[in-house]
Amino acid sequence: MSQVDFKAVLSLARGYRFQWEESQNNHVLLYPEGMVQLSDTAAAVLSLCNGQRTVEAIVAELEEDYETDGLSEDVISFLEEAQEQGWIQYA
Amino acid sequence: MPKIPSPLWLLAEVTHSCPLQCPYCSNPLQLVPKKDELDTEGWLKVLHQARKLGAAQLGFSGGEPLVRKDLEVLIAEARKLGYYSNLITSGVGMDAARVENFRELGLDHIQVSFQADDATLNDYLAGTNAFQHKLDMARAVKASGYPMVLCFVIHRQNTDRVAQMLDLAAELQADYVELATTQFEGWALANRDHLLPTLEQVREAERVAHQYQEKYKGKMKIFYVVPDYYENRPKACVAGWGRVFIAVAPDGLVLPCHSARSLPDLELHNVRDRDLDWIWYESKAFNYFRGEDWMKEPCRSCDEREKDFGGCHCQAFKLTGDAKNADPTCAKSPHHHLIEQAIDTSRLNPNSSKPLLFRKRQINANLS
Numbered sequence: 356m357s358q359v360d361f362k363a364v365l366s367l368a369r370g371y372r373f374q375w376e377e378s379q380n381n382h383v384l385l386y387p388e389g390m391v392q393l394s395d396t397a398a399a400v401l402s403l404c405n406g407q408r409t410v411e412a413i414v415a416e417l418e419e420d421y422e423t424d425g426l427s428e429d430v431i432s433f434l435e436e437a438q439e440q441g442w443i444q445y446a
Numbered sequence: 447m448p449k450i451p452s453p454l455w456l457l458a459e460v461t462h463s464c465p466l467q468c469p470y471c472s473n474p475l476q477l478v479p480k481k482d483e484l485d486t487e488g489w490l491k492v493l494h495q496a497r498k499l500g501a502a503q504l505g506f507s508g509g510e511p512l513v514r515k516d517l518e519v520l521i522a523e524a525r526k527l528g529y530y531s532n533l534i535t536s537g538v539g540m541d542a543a544r545v546e547n548f549r550e551l552g553l554d555h556i557q558v559s560f561q562a563d564d565a566t567l568n569d570y571l572a573g574t575n576a577f578q579h580k581l582d583m584a585r586a587v588k589a590s591g592y593p594m595v596l597c598f599v600i601h602r603q604n605t606d607r608v609a610q611m612l613d614l615a616a617e618l619q620a621d622y623v624e625l626a627t628t629q630f631e632g633w634a635l636a637n638r639d640h641l642l643p644t645l646e647q648v649r650e651a652e653r654v655a656h657q658y659q660e661k662y663k664g665k666m667k668i669f670y671v672v673p674d675y676y677e678n679r680p681k682a683c684v685a686g687w688g689r690v691f692i693a694v695a696p697d698g699l700v701l702p703c704h705s706a707r708s709l710p711d712l713e714l715h716n717v718r719d720r721d722l723d724w725i726w727y728e729s730k731a732f733n734y735f736r737g738e739d740w741m742k743e744p745c746r747s748c749d750e751r752e753k754d755f756g757g758c759h760c761q762a763f764k765l766t767g768d769a770k771n772a773d774p775t776c777a778k779s780p781h782h783h784l785i786e787q788a789i790d791t792s793r794l795n796p797n798s799s800k801p802l803l804f805r806k807r808q809i810n811a812n813l814s
């Protein structure tokens with residue numbers, strides 16, 4: 356299944372910026388000459404990919420925020436997709 | 447009429463001055479002289495107004511934006527306002543220290559353009575010795591923590607070297623490479639007979655690009671777009687007129703697409719006289735090709751009109767005399783033979799009798 360290393364620290368890929376866009380009422384990811392609008396869950400995960408947290412810590416923090424457990428699989432599959440898209444990198 | 451969306455992209459063409467003389471330059475033949483350029487204050491106003499309208503992506507282009515001594519001021523303000531700012535440059539006019547400073551001021555991305563993969567052809571096309579410096583700058587950009595984004599403008603004179611261009615990019619460890627086919631506007635249109643690649647060249651470049659895309663998957667992203675002359679369908683110019691894109695020319699003229707200056711009847715406005723909000727929502731120019739009421743046949747009843755909005759209106763105007771005609775690169779256009787003719791002409795006279803027209807070098811005249 357997944358190749359994600361739980362101990363690895365995640366950050367956004369070079370040149371990517373995550374921010375709230377008031378006029379779109381949405382979180383967005385900005386990159387060279389482009390932009391994607393993010394769903395709330397994508398935004399929640401990406402906001403934590405800031406070069407300071409491991410995958411494990413990100414999952415734990417989200418589980419706490421959403422007052423649930425068992426988010427691990429969802430987070431991992433999103434991270435795989437995000438990496439495929441080139442949005443994130445492992446520090 | 448559906449609600450007008452807010453713009454996402456601001457292109458700030460801060461100057462037409464440029465130390466290079468590329469014959470494929472898409473700037474208009476009538477370059478805006480330095481003395482008519484907006485001053486720092488003027489550009490700051492543009493940045494504020496466009497951000498308030500909703501623009502999130504900002505491109506600094508030109509000409510060569512590095513010619514502006516106040517670029518640093520604009521970059522810092524752009525960061526403060528929350529723009530994602532892109533610098534589109536030939537690399538001439540900066541050194542590693544200036545790059546580093548841009549980084550500190552919050553510039554997000556630098557795209558360095560190349561004329562070719564080797565010094566001789568590059569410097570011939572640029573009309574100046576710039577190749578070595580460009581290599582240094584591409585490296586400096588990456589060393590500063592930016593992604594390395596390279597752009598090769600391709601046309602008949604260099605398209606056979608796409609493989610070598612991509613080899614060079616790989617050697618430099620580029621993150622993104624854009625193989626941008628010359629758009630036939632401004633100086634490029636004047637030089638079309640020299641620059642339009644043949645069908646064989648286009649297909650070969652496409653094949654090579656795909657091969658390298660496979661080879662460097664996950665390492666280096668390669669973008670190659672087939673030139674519209676060979677597509678049978680036009681490109682959706684600026685993603686649809688008045689939908690996402692706003693360009694401001696060096697003199698403050700606000701344009702729905704960067705070559706719109708050449709279109710008649712638009713009634714373009716200048717940021718010195720009107721604010722961007724009014725220009726975007728109310729002006730005749732920005733509403734001119736919004737929606738579909740303006741369309742003629744074959745676009746009006748075409749089931750692809752949502753996709754390309756009739757193509758490039760400037761191209762329609764320059765080649766057919768009426769901007770409301772379908773872009774003649776479309777095979778459904780009754781003027782499509784004009785494109786076929788251009789292709790035939792360029793094939794028959796690979797060495798056109800007209801001399802290659804190098805862009806006027808404007809920078810020397812600007813020292814005053």
Ligand code: SF4
Pocket residue numbers: 464465466467468470471472473508509510536805
């Ligand atoms: S002359 Fe070349 S480098 Fe200068 S603005 Fe035109 S295309 Fe760009």
Ligand code: SF4
Pocket residue numbers: 679680744745746748749750751752754755756757772773776777778779
């Ligand atoms: S006819 Fe007009 S709308 Fe249809 S594909 Fe051609 S340019 Fe686009």
